[in-house]
Amino acid sequence: MILSVDPATGTELARFTPQSTVDVEVALDAAAGAQAHWRTLDVTERVGLLRELARVLRAGKEKYARLITAEMGKPLGEAEAEIEKCAVTCEHYAGQAATYLADRPIPPDSVVVHDPLGVVLAVMPWNYPFWQFFRFAAPALAAGNGIVLKHAGNVPQCALAIADVVRDAETPEGLVQVLLVESGAVAGLIADDRIAAVTFTGSTEVGAIIAAQAGAALKKQVLELGGSDPFVVLADADVPAAAATAVKARFVNGGQSCVNAKRFIVEEAVADEFVREFTAAAAALEVGPLARENLRATLHDQVGRSVDAGASLLLGGKPADGPGYFYPPTVLDHVTPGMAAFDEETFGPVAAITRVADADAAIAMANRTEFGLGAALWTRDLARATALVRRFEAGAVFVNGMVASDPRLPFGGIKKSGYGRELGAEGIREFTNTKTVWRGPGSTSFAPSVLRPADLPAHNRGGGASTVPLVTRAIGARAFLNGTTHFEGGAGIPLHTHNCPESVVILEGSAIVEIDGVEHHLERFDTTYVDAGTPHRFRNASTTEPMRILWTYASVEATRTIVATGVTTRVDAEHAKVSQSG
Known part of the structure; x- marks a missing residue:
């Protein structure tokens, strides 16, 4: 029998016979x-x-x-x-x-x-x-x-x-x-x-x-799968903001989420302030029920074992009296590895605070878990954060915020938090099935044709770069807007985005490509791929030798928007039209 039970009262709402x-x-x-x-x-x-x-x-x-x-x-x-x-x-x-x-076309003869x-x-x-x-x-x-x-x-x-x-x-x-x-x-x-x-x-x-x-x-x-997400607060963080966000990150959904922050790892220099702010805010929360009685029993056991091992109980820690599966917001301080609240996933309103000496110790402590779903890092030094986030063993790192899912962004974990990604x-x-299709020279059904629309002449991109647009069509299949851009020595194009994915092959010379703020060095025949909406730009790595790229958009009606100015150029290659706005 499949039962529906109200966790606030423990009373049965409905029951269903399993399907045959x-x-x-x-x-x-x-x-x-x-x-x-x-x-x-x-x-x-x-x-x-x-x-x-x-x-x-x-x-x-x-x-x-x-x-x-x-x-x-x-x-x-x-x-x-x-x-x-x-x-x-x-x-x-x-x-x-x-x-x-x-x-996704892979010039000159394939498509994914x-x-x-x-x-x-x-x-x-x-x-x-x-x-x-x-x-x-x-x-x-x-x-x-x-x-x-x-x-x-x-x-x-x-x-x-x-x-x-x-x-x-x-x-x-x-x-x-x-x-x-x-x-x-x-x-x-x-x-x-x-x-x-x-x-x-x-x-x-x-x-x-x-x-x-x-x-x-x-x-x-x-x-x-499960998670024991770290919430790292460094000494230079905005501590009141970090503590306020930490309360929401721990107690939203009654603390019953894989990506709830569960372990709060705080540099010793600001630990007292963080604990004071966090505990006061947690104490003001309204108590809610957990989903099932066995979940409450497991959580209370974890709290008890942690306190027995030396953790300090600052708030809560005792199941509420009366009907339903209520458990109060609970705060444990001085939690260390080996305690249940640090080593295990606590699926409910229990926060474990661990004090560390410095940032290196904080990241080492954050990674000291079998899980790897999400992590949060709080610091005012964003340049430092850029380097530190690469050291977290997690599927996502949120800087100065709480981990949350977003339909635009891939979501998932590593280690015992699972594999694969959702969203994005x-x-x-x-x-x-990611399928490769290769078009051999004798395959007439896939034979490519290249068209150069009369109204799409080569145009000067400025700064020593010029573009020749083309349209490639596989017979019986979709057409793609592509072309080549020539860069004189030292030339580059401004940061821009497209409304569709773009594949790029370096045909001649070497390039510096910046994609979403990260630079990559590409040599001849190297390829790169840029998702729709991602800011990117190319420049010639050489100040004396020319550089040439072959680009392909996954569309025949594409837009290019310059980030600095907002000027948008639209190319409808099927009908040989170019327009500009902004």
Whole structure:
């Protein structure tokens, strides 16, 4: 039996009989059949569904938020924010999926394409019951995949509500299946030939089981697992701002998030100030319930073992009396390696503070964990921070802020926090087959033709650089805007962005390329790739010898915007038009 229980009272809300084997078979057949057609649609057609999903989510925001609060206990305002974030993510991929999935030409004879894998099994957790699903589903659907959802056992009503959202958005029948089954059914789903890949968010222990099962079936996995994120405060940080942000980073969602800051590593020079500010703010928080009684029991055990090992209990540390699964905001000081609050993931409102001598010790302590999901670094010296962030063993480092997911940015971890990425361009490509297509000289179906539109003459880029635009088209396939730019000795072009990805090959000489603030030195025949919207520029590394590059945009209608001036040049190569604005 699958139960829905109110964590604030401990009372049962609803119960459901798990679906039968026959029901599961029907669902898998339907998903496979629907996906076989869905994959044939162009991505520009598929993203219409994402816009509808966003609309339905917003229309039912209050209803869905109340359901989240009822089943897992988070504050209603946070639940509403979760629904809004789902809608924003759907809209993001509706606008960017075509760019993220664009064919990437590799001059002179190849192209890389992204095909969907098939039906993806999503085994999802309870702590963000809508967000965890939609952050995966939006890119997976845009990429042409189907979905089978096996949700956490304690949020069955949220799972059924997701099925309602999918239906109300007029998703093609069968494409997204929501199964109410026990955890024991997951192994059979993974092994089923109709499942092409698996995504899982949850504990490291269960993630290892999922990985073993998927590995035995040779199926792609993305695993977002546990975390013990460090929040590092250096002596030159804005301590009041760091402490205020630290409270939110630790206690949002009742402390029940993989990317909650859990270990606060503070330089000794400012530790007393930080602890004072942090503890006072934590004491003012309203107590909320944890999602389940066993979670509260585990957390309290970790607190007790840490105190027994020498940690100082500054706040909380005792389960609340009365019904429900309440545990107060708890602060432990003088936490060191070997204590439960440092070594283990604390999934609830418990903060562990560790004092260190200097920045080197802080980073060493931050990395002293089996996890590697996120990290935060607080310092006023941003030049120093640029060097320090490279030393963190984590999938993300946030400077002077709290770790959070963003649909524009890849999200995931290393070590026992899992592997693979969600969100951003990387997230949509995880569940695709990255396919290389090479066009041989005898392959007429892929024979390239090069056109030089009459109205697109070579033009002077200024500063000793000139460009010749071309259009390359593979017969029966998409056309790409490309061309060459010639740089005289010492010449360069200003920092700019494009509305589409760009591939560049150095044809002659050597180049210095700056991409998103980082410089790279490229020699002849080296290649580089720049995502849409990323600021970049090229310059000739030599002051005497010429340099020439071959560039290719993943589009035939491209824009180039100069960062300093905002002037935008638009080139529509299909119709041989050039226009400028700004």
